[in-house]
Amino acid sequence: MAARLLLLVCAGAVLYPAEAQGPNNELPDNYRIGVDLALEQLDSHVGVQHHFRFLRSLDKSEIEAGFGVKYLYHHFYLKPTTCPKGTSDSSPRRCPFRNNRPLMDCAVCYKTAADQIESSPKPYVHCIQKPRLTEEMMMTRMEHCKKMNYNSGAPTLLASTG
Template sequence: MAALLLLLFSVGALFSSSNAQEAYNTLPETYRKGVDLALEKIHSHAGIQHHFLFFRSVAKSDIESGFDVSYIYHHFYLKATKCQKGTVDSTTCQFRNDRPLIDCALCYKTFGGEIEEEPKPYVHCSHKPALTEEMKAERREHCSRMGYSNGAPTLLASMGTE
């Protein structure tokens, strides 16, 4: 009986860990590159002790301005896992439910599917409880100011409210 329970627990853990990557894997490649950029920034902080993974998207927007150029806006959550920071293979990492989500918003320009260095990609991540309305407004303003060609609509024009 104990062996059966252990087997069921192991299978459940396997499914929950595969679900952790499933949301990330369903993102289009250009959005995954942005998530990777945010994760790189988060994991570079000395105060972060756990490995974080993409949890879910809140809002996505992209404008294709032609000539294989796109402007991407992505608002999403990262969630802590039970793995330690620096984990290389995160396929076995399970989400923790005792840590706050990290709320991230980023906007960047891509050319040929690659993130451009100019204008510099904007990445803003904060623990969800610490995120203020002023921070949200600054995010929207920054992404709206991002350099677009004359006459192009703003990136956030198609998003509406959160």
């Protein structure tokens, strides 16, 4: 009996750090900064009352443009928590997910250089409650991100003459 209790305590100790970190920490840094950008935008919106946390990725893509420049697209869900907006410690233990509110469907696309978001072209962030998302909105998101990728206008070594 004591051995089983010890086994349960040890299993709990192993699982506790993984639960405290959450799925956002499993993302590569380039994608995590996009999630953070969406969370910042939600926190600054007057109509948002609750704190949100990353739930899961739906789609990710990355285009290498050379010289450390990348174009990233990330489609993901954010889920509201029981904590109020602006909460600094949003660990799963302190701010569990709410199940009585819809998910926030977010898409972000942005350019990074040296693993930092570039201001030009301006990063695109679109988040809306999942039930309100339409096919037209999804198409608009994709078109906007495609334009950002193909209209970089950045010179390359192959384009130089001389």
